[in-house]
Amino acid sequence: MKRVLIVEDEKNLRLLIEEELTESGFEVKSTGTAEEALEILSTNNSFDLMTIDIEMKGMNGLELAGVVRKRFPNVKIVLLTAYTHYKHDLSSWAADAYVVKSPDFSELKKVIESLLREDLD
Numbered sequence: 001m002k003r004v005l006i007v008e009d010e011k012n013l014r015l016l017i018e019e020e021l022t023e024s025g026f027e028v029k030s031t032g033t034a035e036e037a038l039e040i041l042s043t044n045n046s047f048d049l050m051t052i053d054i055e056m057k058g059m060n061g062l063e064l065a066g067v068v069r070k071r072f073p074n075v076k077i078v079l080l081t082a083y084t085h086y087k088h089d090l091s092s093w094a095a096d097a098y099v100v101k102s103p104d105f106s107e108l109k110k111v112i113e114s115l116l117r118e119d120l121d
Helices: 011-023 034-043 061-071 082-089 091-096 106-118
Strands: 003-007 027-031 051-053 074-083 095-099
Touching: 003 011, 003 034, 011 027, 011 106, 027 034, 034 051, 034 061, 051 061, 051 106, 061 074, 061 091, 074 106, 095 106
Parallel strands: 003 027, 003 051, 051 074, 074 095
Antiparallel strands: none
């Protein structure tokens, strides 16, 4: 079973994403801060993929993606944001994919499944 770590500071959205991905057959853990995500990865880096909200207090998602890319290079990264302008930000290139938040999670699930399928090829 593929393991996904969700990093989202908006609690309701974090719970919705967690529920959607769990129902899709993933083992899911979630947190509301970048700092806690790094702590989780440091003690258990068996995650295959993580979704990261860009706009967070403290360390933001772009900074987190950069740290994760260096320290945990095997973890796939999907940046999640409500703002499309980040797609052209060079620091977002640390991510494997970029998804604009939507009440419909089908795009997010499709991107995650595609990235994790690459690991099987």
